[in-house]
Amino acid sequence: MYKHVALLVRKAGMSHDEFVTYWQDNHTPIARDIEGVVRYQTVLPVDPEASEFDGLAELYFDDLGALHDALGSEGSRDYDPAKGTAREARADVDNFLDVERRPRIIGEEVVEKDETGGDTTGCYKHSAFLVRKDGMSHDEFLDHWANTHVPLAREIPGVVRYARVVPTDPERAEFDGVAELYFESLDALRAGLGHESSRDYDPDHPKANAPREDVDNFLSIGDRPRFVGRETVQKDVTGGR
Secondary structure: OEEEEEEEOEOOOOOHHHHHHHHHHHHHHHHHOOOOEEEEEEEEEOOOOOOOOOEEEEEEEOOHHHHHHHHOOOOOOOOOOOOHHHHHHHHHHHHOEOHHHOOEEEEEEEEEEEOOOOOOOOOEEEEEEEOEOOOOOHHHHHHHHHHHHHHHHOOOOOEEEEEEEEEOOOOOOOOOEEEEEEEOOHHHHHHHHOOOOOOOOOOOOHHHHHHHHHHHHOEOHHHOOEEEEEEEEEEEOOOOO
C-alpha cells in the first residue's frame, strides 16, 4: 500500500491540548472519509514537551494514483483538490496546523515484521525520518537499509512490528525513508531504543546495540527527526492486508 505521513505542528497560539482536541474531534472525522483512504491512523506523542512534533497523521491508499488525486504529489504543498472530502480536509488544516512547518513523505510501505495482526491501536511506535549519510546515493542508502540494517532492527528486543516507508519520488521527498518500530509498552520501547528526549542512547543489550551502531554507517543522525508516540487506528477497510 501507499502511504502519506504528515508530521504535524500546531498553529501558533494554540496549546497542545487544544490542538489534540481539534484534531481528534473536528479533523479526524473529515480525514477518515477522504476519497480513496483505506486506512487512517493517528499518533500522539507520549511526551509532548520532548517531542519535535505534535502528532503524526498517516493515510493509506491502495494505489498511488488515488493518493495523488486526494492529497497531491510529493512536490506540491499548495495542492487544492477540486472537490469532495479531500477539499474539505485541505481547507480545515489551516484551522489548527502550521502548514509551513509540516514535513511529509509519500511512500510505499514495506512490512518487515508483524506480530500485531494489523491491530496497532494502543501500540507505542518509534518513527525515524531518515536522511542518508553525506556522500551516499539514495540507491546505496536503500541497499544498506534493506540488506544490512533491517535484519538487525528486526531483532531489537520487544519489537512486534517493523515497517519501512520508501519514497515514491526520492528527488522530491523530504526524507530518504521512514523506519517504524512498534512495541507493546513504552517501557519495552525505551529499553530497546532509548528515551524520546535522548539522541545519544547507548543500549546494553547486544541486539539493541547492533542496529544503534549501524546507523552511523548510512544515516545523517543530526538530520533525522524522530517521533515516539501511541497509535490509534481511526479507520481500516484493508481486511488485514
